[in-house]
Amino acid sequence: MYLKTSLPSVTTEEALGAAIDAVGRAEFMPAVLDYLRTLAPFHGCLALLFESDKRPVHVYDNVRAERRAVVIDRYLDGAYLLDPFREYFLNSRGDAVARLREVAPDRFRNSTYYQSYYSHIRLRDEIGLFVGLANGKTLFFSIAPVDAEREFSQGDVRALRRALPVLSALCRRHFDRYDHGEAGTLSVNVEEVLTAGAGACLSRREGQIAALILKGHSTEAIARLIGISGGTVKLHRKNIYRKLHISSQGELFNLLLSELAKP
Structure with a gap:
């Protein structure tokens, strides 16, 4: 497992x-x-x-x-x-x-x-x-x-x-240094952070989906929230991982923390 x-x-x-x-x-x-x-x-x-x-x-x-x-x-x-x-x-x-x-x-x-x-x-x-x-x-x-x-x-x-x-x-x-809002450990606009720096290669929609992934939403929940099919969500996830050269949600979270830690 x-x-x-x-x-x-x-x-x-x-x-x-x-x-x-x-x-x-x-x-x-x-x-x-x-x-x-x-x-x-x-x-x-x-x-x-x-x-x-x-x-x-x-x-x-x-x-x-x-x-x-x-x-x-x-x-x-x-x-x-x-x-x-x-x-x-x-x-x-x-x-x-x-x-x-x-x-x-x-x-x-x-x-x-x-x-x-x-x-x-x-x-x-x-x-x-x-x-x-x-x-x-x-x-x-x-x-x-x-x-x-x-x-x-x-x-x-x-x-x-x-x-x-x-x-x-x-x-x-x-x-505690990251968490001052409703987004758990994420205290800033996650989509903006994810589409800056190393994530500048992501489209606005990919940044939106990456943020929802990090907040714990499943493929089906993301599809309901933004009005697309589950298959399209999976395709976006695949493209996000390919563009960022990562293979897991844990690596995506680490990328976010790296961007947040930048001065």
């Missing part, structure tokens, strides 16, 4: 130093995840912004392209409403590390969420990390074990909980 990511060959201290150095830069998310991987080995990560009863906003992922419709689009199109981790956020708030078995209902495998969504992503275990940001939103990391059949150990959970204050400080320093 996830792109295979090499586990860091550096020490925890070295990985932490790299994460600190990446604050405010496009490399921040990969760097902070490499830091966490020195504490609890994992490959997969999906990062979202949670806010009250609003739809989550996509921030980062390393999901394989052929699995995006099942893992990401289906979640953002409505599966999130039944997600035990989101329910935990709504009831608890604050910084936290929680394991799926700690937040899931006692008949989780019989739930609609499990049957319609979770069984299709084929994970045996999952850990959620919650970081409260200054704007009242919460940054949520969903991480999955190196092997889908493997479970996290209690030692993994303890290590992540010990590191939570460090993770929270890093994320607040990085994300």
Whole structure:
């Protein structure tokens, strides 16, 4: 389901130093995840912004392209409403590390969420990390074990909980500088940023669609919002990625952060 990511060959201290150095830069998310991987080995990560009863906003992922419709689009199109981790956020708030078995209902495998969504992503275990940001939103990391059949150990959970204050400080320093409006981590006109600098090659319509992609809209939702077919949206997405020489939504988000970081 996830792109295979090499586990860091550096020490925890070295990985932490790299994460600190990446604050405010496009490399921040990969760097902070490499830091966490020195504490609890994992490959997969999906990062979202949670806010009250609003739809989550996509921030980062390393999901394989052929699995995006099942893992990401289906979640953002409505599966999130039944997600035990989101329910935990709504009831608890604050910084936290929680394991799926700690937040899931006692008949989780019989739930609609499990049957319609979770069984299709084929994970045996999952850990959620919650970081409260200054704007009242919460940054949520969903991480999955190196092997889908493997479970996290209690030692993994303890290590992540010990590191939570460090993770929270890093994320607040990085994300709070960008987020002052309703667009999650995006505090400026996203379309204008995406069609400037490296994105000057994009048309106005491509900039509009790229912005909607970053805000977490699925292909079908984008089609409804701007009045074109789903096939046309997919064609625009393909052209956007080709023109920008990228292959994922995560790289598109990193490009946006790079433009925002420019003086």
